[in-house]
Amino acid sequence: MRIGITSPVVVQLPGSASAWEADAGIDELGRIARAADRLGFHHLTCSEHVAVPLDIARERGGTYWDPLATLGHLAALTSRIRLVTQVLVLGYHHPLQIAKRYGTLDRISRGRVTLGLGVGTLAEEFDLLGAEFADRGARADDALRALRASLSRRVPEYRGEHYSFGDFVVEPYAVQEHLPLWIGGRTPRSLRRAVSLGDGWVPFGLAPDRLREMLAAADVPDGFEVVLAPGRPLDPAGAPEETLTTLARLRDAGATLLSASVAARSADHYCEQLEALHTLASGL
Known part of the structure; x- marks a missing residue:
């Protein structure tokens, strides 16, 4: 099981984000990204919301850095x-917009992009952006097929129910011949979507027994990634045995990859915790 980092600062969920993140910026995030890169962690993340209604922000948070700008900056700091x-969120974008923007990022980063993609759940945001909410699942499936036909192609062609295009040049495009697509969700349908249209599944809020049950019932192909996250930040320096127990539990639940966050008092302490996590994980 490999370990990546759920990036701090860029998403700040009430009750989960550490106090230091409220005043942190790109310098602190860059320092953490360089440390994670040096230590050999698998990935950094950045999520997407364009605008969150005030009442919902009290539960989900309102801080969501733009992933393209953020990951573009981090690409320049890491190797x-x-x-x-x-x-x-697939419904917020035409597939060729994603192919162009993140294909450019893939070229800038020399082939280091993974697209984590989701159907979306925030109806108010769909309405604000003029995106269709009611049939978002079917549109997402069509968008995934269109993306797979378009990424890494200068002149992509696709004919689907919701998206249809051809005879257009998309330059630059992704340098990876098969750019990985991870699908978010927590339902059997999301797992079926991930198995049939993606390369990995990023579930959330499921108990380990339920995860094992769902994975056992699915025809999961070789090389398919199951990306799990601990329920709370890890404390590898302060609670190493508890951290090891958590890592083993997620591995045994079927994780091939972990997206971890660590408890920290500052960006410097976060980097120290990454050092401790790296040491612990190497002996697992």
Whole structure:
């Protein structure tokens, strides 16, 4: 099981974000990204919301850095770590917009992009952006097929129910011949979507027994990624045994990859915690 980092600062959920993140910016995030890159962690993340209604922001938070701008900056500071949108909402974008923007990022980063993609749940945001909410699942499936036909192609062609295009040049495009697509969700349908149209699944809020049950019932192909997250930040320096227990539990639940956050008092302390996590994980 490899370990990536759920980036701090860029998403600040009430009750989960550490106090230091409120006043942190790109310098602190860059310092953490360089440390994670140097230590060999698998990935960094950045999620997407354009605008969150005030009443919902009290529960979900209102701080969501733009993933394209953020990951583009982090690409310039790092050399090995992968850059993951966890998640980009498919319904907010035409597939060729995603192919162009993140294909450019893939070229800038020399092939380090993974697209984490989701159907979306915030109806108010869909309405604000003029996106269709009621049939978002079917549109997402069509968008995924269109993306797979378009990424890494200068002249992509696709004919689907909701998206249809051809005879257009998309330049630059992704340098990875098969750019990984991870699908977010927590339902059997999201897992089926991930298995049939993606390369990995990013579930949330599911108990380990339920995860094992769902994965056992699915025809999961070789090389398919199951990306899990601990329920709370890890404390590898302060509670190493508890951290090891958590890592083992997620591995045994079926994780091939972990998206972890760590408890920290500052950006410098965060980097120290990454050092401790790296040491612990190497012996797992």
